[in-house]
Every structure is written in C-alpha cells, then in structure tokens.
Amino acid sequence: MKLPPVFVHAAVLIGAALVAAYASAAELPDAQRQRELTHMVRQDCGSCHGLTLAGGLGPALTAEALAGKPADSLAATIYAGRPGTPMPPFRGIVSETEVAWIVQQLLRGFPPDGGAAARAN
Amino acid sequence: MSSASKIQPVPAADACRAACARLAPLALWGLLLPAIVLLLSACSTVAPPAAVRGTGDLGVVIERADGRVKIVETSGRSVLASVQGLGDLSHASVVFSRDGRYAYVFGRDGGLTKVDLLTASIVGRVVQGGNSIGGAISQDGRIVVAQNYEPGGIKAFNADTLELIADVPASYGSEGKRSKVVGLADLPGNRFIYSLFEAGEIRITDFSDPGKPVTQSFAAGKQPYDALVTPDGRYYIAGLFGEDGLALLDLWQPEKGSRRILSGYGRGEQPLPVFKMPHLRGWAVAGGRAYLPAIGRHEVLVVDMTTWQEVGRIPVKSQPVFVMARPDGREVWVNFAFPDNGWVQVVDTLSQKITTTLQPGRAILHMEFTPRGEEVWLSARDDNRVMVYDTQSHQKRTQFDAASPSGIFFTSRAARMGF
Numbered sequence: 001m002k003l004p005p006v007f008v009h010a011a012v013l014i015g016a017a018l019v020a021a022y023a024s025a026a027e028l029p030d031a032q033r034q035r036e037l038t039h040m041v042r043q044d045c046g047s048c049h050g051l052t053l054a055g056g057l058g059p060a061l062t063a064e065a066l067a068g069k070p071a072d073s074l075a076a077t078i079y080a081g082r083p084g085t086p087m088p089p090f091r092g093i094v095s096e097t098e099v100a101w102i103v104q105q106l107l108r109g110f111p112p113d114g115g116a117a118a119r120a121n
Numbered sequence: 122m123s124s125a126s127k128i129q130p131v132p133a134a135d136a137c138r139a140a141c142a143r144l145a146p147l148a149l150w151g152l153l154l155p156a157i158v159l160l161l162s163a164c165s166t167v168a169p170p171a172a173v174r175g176t177g178d179l180g181v182v183i184e185r186a187d188g189r190v191k192i193v194e195t196s197g198r199s200v201l202a203s204v205q206g207l208g209d210l211s212h213a214s215v216v217f218s219r220d221g222r223y224a225y226v227f228g229r230d231g232g233l234t235k236v237d238l239l240t241a242s243i244v245g246r247v248v249q250g251g252n253s254i255g256g257a258i259s260q261d262g263r264i265v266v267a268q269n270y271e272p273g274g275i276k277a278f279n280a281d282t283l284e285l286i287a288d289v290p291a292s293y294g295s296e297g298k299r300s301k302v303v304g305l306a307d308l309p310g311n312r313f314i315y316s317l318f319e320a321g322e323i324r325i326t327d328f329s330d331p332g333k334p335v336t337q338s339f340a341a342g343k344q345p346y347d348a349l350v351t352p353d354g355r356y357y358i359a360g361l362f363g364e365d366g367l368a369l370l371d372l373w374q375p376e377k378g379s380r381r382i383l384s385g386y387g388r389g390e391q392p393l394p395v396f397k398m399p400h401l402r403g404w405a406v407a408g409g410r411a412y413l414p415a416i417g418r419h420e421v422l423v424v425d426m427t428t429w430q431e432v433g434r435i436p437v438k439s440q441p442v443f444v445m446a447r448p449d450g451r452e453v454w455v456n457f458a459f460p461d462n463g464w465v466q467v468v469d470t471l472s473q474k475i476t477t478t479l480q481p482g483r484a485i486l487h488m489e490f491t492p493r494g495e496e497v498w499l500s501a502r503d504d505n506r507v508m509v510y511d512t513q514s515h516q517k518r519t520q521f522d523a524a525s526p527s528g529i530f531f532t533s534r535a536a537r538m539g540f
Contacts, residue, residue, distance in 0.1 A: 040459075050211055050252070116502075
C-alpha cells in the first residue's frame with residue numbers, strides 16, 4: 001500500500017520535531033550538573049567577578065549589568081575568553097550547551113549557590 | 122486586656138488558705154533563703170571572667186559566604202569564637218594591630234571591620250568603598266589603608282577610630298579615569314606602595330604628614346595584577362598579567378626607577394588559561410632567592426635576589442596561586458587555580474625539587490604557617506573544613522569545620538613588613 005505524500009511529510013516532520021525535542025532535553029545540564037555549574041560560577045568565576053557577581057577585577061555579571069547584551073556574545077566570551085584581558089576561555093571545562101545555560105541564568109539573575117556537590121566517597 | 126477583666130475576685134479567706142497551703146513553713150524559709158542566696162552568688166562566678174591571655178598565637182579564618190570570621194588559636198589548635206556581620210567576604214584580607222589584639226578585615230563590598238580578638242566583638246566598621254580587595258597597616262600602626270577597585274584608589278584611616286584621614290584617587294591619563302588598585306603594601310616611614318592595573322603604574326604615597334599625602338609614580342608594565350615587598354622592605358615586585366616579566370623597584374634607590382625582571386619567561390609560547398590570578402603577597406623569599414608564580418605557565422620561577430636573574434624554574438601541577446615559604450625558608454608550599462585547586466605541592470629549596478604532592482581537600486584556597494612554621498593551616502572551601510598539617514612529616518594533624526573557609530591569617534603578620 002502506498003501512503004499519501006502528505007502523511008509521509010507529516011510523519012517526517014513530527015519525527016524530526018520529536019528528535020530535536022529529545023536532543024535538546026538530553027543536552028540541558030541535569031540537576032546535579034546545574035548545581036555544580038552554579039557553584040562554579042558563584043565561587044570560581046566569583047574570584048574575579050565577586051561572590052555576588054557585583055564585579056571585582058572582572059566586570060559585574062548581575063542581570064542589571066548584563067541587560068541588553070546579546071546572549072551569543074556572552075556565550076562566546078565564556079567559551080573562548082577575551083584576549084587582552086584576564087578572562088580565560090572555559091572551553092574544556094564547560095560544554096557549549098552548559099555555557100548557554102549559564103548565560104540564560106545570568107541574564108535572569110543568577111541562582112544562589114547550593115553548595116559543592118556531595119563528596120563522592 | 123479583655124481577658125484580665127474576666128478573672129473573678131477571690132474572697133480574702135479563700136485566697137489566704139490557698140496561698141498559705143503552698144508556702145513552706147517559716148522555719149524552712151530560714152534555711153532555704155541563705156541557700157538560694159549562696160547558689161545565686163555561686164552562679165555569677167560560674168560564668169568565666171575574661172581570662173588574661175596573650176595574642177601571639179591567635180588568628181582568624183574567613184568564612185567567605187557568611188560574612189563571618191572564626192577566631193582561632195594555634196597552641197591548642199582550637200576555635201575560640203565566631204564574629205559575624207562583616208559583609209561580603211568573597212575576597213577578604215586581614216591585617217593586625219601591632220599588639221595583635223585587633224584584626225582589620227577588608228571585605229569585597231568595601232567594608233573595613235575592626236575586630237577585637239580578645240572579646241570576639243566588632244569595635245568599628247566603615248563601608249569605605251564600592252569594591253575593595255585588601256589593605257595594609259603603617260609601620261607605626263597608626264594608619265590603616267584600604268585598596269579599592271571601585272572607586273579606584275586608596276583610602277587612609279585612623280587605626281584607632283577608623284576615621285577617614287585621606288582619600289588618594291588612582292587617577293591617570295588626561296580624562297580623569299581611575300584605575301583599580303592592586304598589590305598594596307606598607308613601607309618604612311608610613312609610606313604605602315601599590316600598583317594600578319589599567320594604568321600600568323607603581324605608586325608610593327607618603328603619609329608622614331597624614332592629612333597631606335604625597336604620591337610618586339613609576340612605570341610598571343602592562344596590567345600589574347598583584348605585588349610583594351621583600352621582608353627587608355627593600356624591593357617591590359609587581360607581577361604583570363599583560364606581559365612576560367615582572368617589574369622591580371629598589372626602594373632604597375627609587376630614583377633609579379623600575380626595571381623589568383624575568384623578561385620573556387614565557388619564551389613566546391601561547392600562555393595557558395589563568396582561571397585565578399596568583400597572589401604575590403604571601404611572598405616566598407628563601408635562601409636569597411624569590412619563588413614566583415608564572416602567569417599562564419604551570420611553573421614556579423626562581424630568581425636570584427642579588428643578580429635578579431632567573432636561576433631555575435620548577436614544573437608544578439597547574440597554575441600556581443600562592444607560593445609561600447615556610448618561615449625557615451627550607452620549603453615552599455604551592456597551591457593552584459581552579460580546576461586543580463584540590464592539589465598542594467611542596468618544593469624543597471635546597472634541591473629545587475618537589476618532595477611532596479598532597480590532595481588535602483576540595484578547593485584549597487589558602488595556606489598560613491604558624492609563626493615558627495611547625496604547622497601549616499589549609500582551608501578547603503568545598504569540604505567546609507580547615508586542616509592543620511605538620512610541616513616535617515607533611516601529615517595531617519587535625520581538622521575542624523568552617524563554612525566555606527578562604528583566607529587564614531595569624532597575628533604573627535603584625536610584626537612583618539608587607540603583611
């Protein structure tokens with residue numbers, strides 16, 4: 001039996017949408033990783049940007065300070081660093097998806113630190 | 122109150138019967154009353170009177186996320202008290218009064234808090250800047266100076282009262298811009314030396330007439346990030362982020378100007394990422410040599426202090442942050458930047474080799490030697506504890522809990538120049 005072309009198109013589209021939805025869900029950092037990333041941003045990015053992200057040697061990263069800045073340029077700064085300044089590239093430490101999540105949180109107002117991950121042992 | 126009006130009056134006879142039945146006979150009161158008086162007076166002596174003690178073995182541990190410090194003592198390795206209400210301590214540093222009684226705590230939020238270590242209380246606090254990273258105390262102990270990122274400059278305060286004495290902006294260029302101030306240290310004669318991150322300058326401000334500070338400038342180089350003064354107060358060395366090398370100023374002959382040392386130590390190679398700026402203040406001078414963290418290289422640079430030539434470099438685990446000599450100079454302890462901040466390495470200064478590699482805990486942010494160096498205290502931020510290591514055996518002696526600990530500062534700093 002031959003399916004009508006419109007059915008094939010619909011099936012392919014729905015399938016593609018499902019795959020995309022599944023892929024993006026899989027790439028979003030899980031709860032444990034979000035906690036690690038939050039701790040890292042507050043504590044270790046905080047050594048230059050301040051625990052409250054109000055700035056230090058590096059600029060302030062509060063939602064007000066970042067308002068109007070495009071997300072992709074913020075992501076590029078985190079991922080690749082900013083040559084000529086002390087901002088180092090975090091590639092190798094965080095994935096591009098994780099950077100996107102961090103930028104999203106920064107623009108919303110970064111969540112409080114839930115502490116370091118529980119000890120493995 | 123409406124409820125009070127609902128109480129029914131009790132006839133006098135009934136009231137006496139009820140009360141008299143509950144009261145003890147008069148004879149018994151004769152015994153009870155003196156006993157109660159005796160017990161109460163005993164109670165008042167149970168509370169310990171402020172014990173007389175020295176301050177030479179005291180210190181503070183910064184609990185960075187809670188705006189609190191723990192007061193500790195190194196003889197019995199114990200926590201004596203906690204003092205809270207110190208603001209944002211995410212980059213806190215401490216200097217001590219010359220009698221070792223008061224700690225001046227500089228917070229990230231510009232707060233300067235004077236803590237009495239003996240009574241465990243805050244005796245003074247001012248919020249003196251918008252964004253601050255540390256301070257220093259004058260040779261005579263009368264002036265405390267804070268170094269500020271925002272607004273860029275230094276401010277001098279009366280060490281007794283914390284009253285502002287002078288505000289010295291780190292202005293540069295023709296447009297009135299202000300630079301972040303780094304690498305502040307005290308010099309003999311109530312002078313203070315510091316570096317300007319954006320302006321690339323070293324400045325000395327003389328407070329010998331406190332109300333009328335006089336400032337001199339010297340070229341530093343590109344992006345000085347921190348600096349140190351040698352223990353004798355003769356040399357000031359500023360680390361440079363923006364170039365391969367360090368700036369050196371001979372403070373006995375400042376008219377000769379600054380010069381570059383260890384120029385090109387990166388050998389033209391691509392620098393590795395620096396996830397935390399090294400700290401030079403815990404200077405490492407041992408046996409006529411200075412041990413300095415390289416920037417963007419996983420090395421400790423060794424420089425001869427008579428010729429100022431490089432005499433070695435020691436490969437280490439990661440980007441060094443603190444490179445600190447044990448007080449006798451026989452060992453240098455090194456900790457590292459994120460993400461390798463769980464490691465500590467010990468260098469033997471005779472062989473210039475690493476003798477011990479330790480993993481004391483997660484996120485080792487700071488190390489402080491006891492005054493004579495038999496122990497070193499390490500803060501493990503992510504394990505919420507402070508550990509005490511024996512510096513002969515390199516074994517852990519004890520540990521105690523502290524919330525997100527960062528800097529550890531002992532009162533022996535009070536007697537050292539550049540601390």
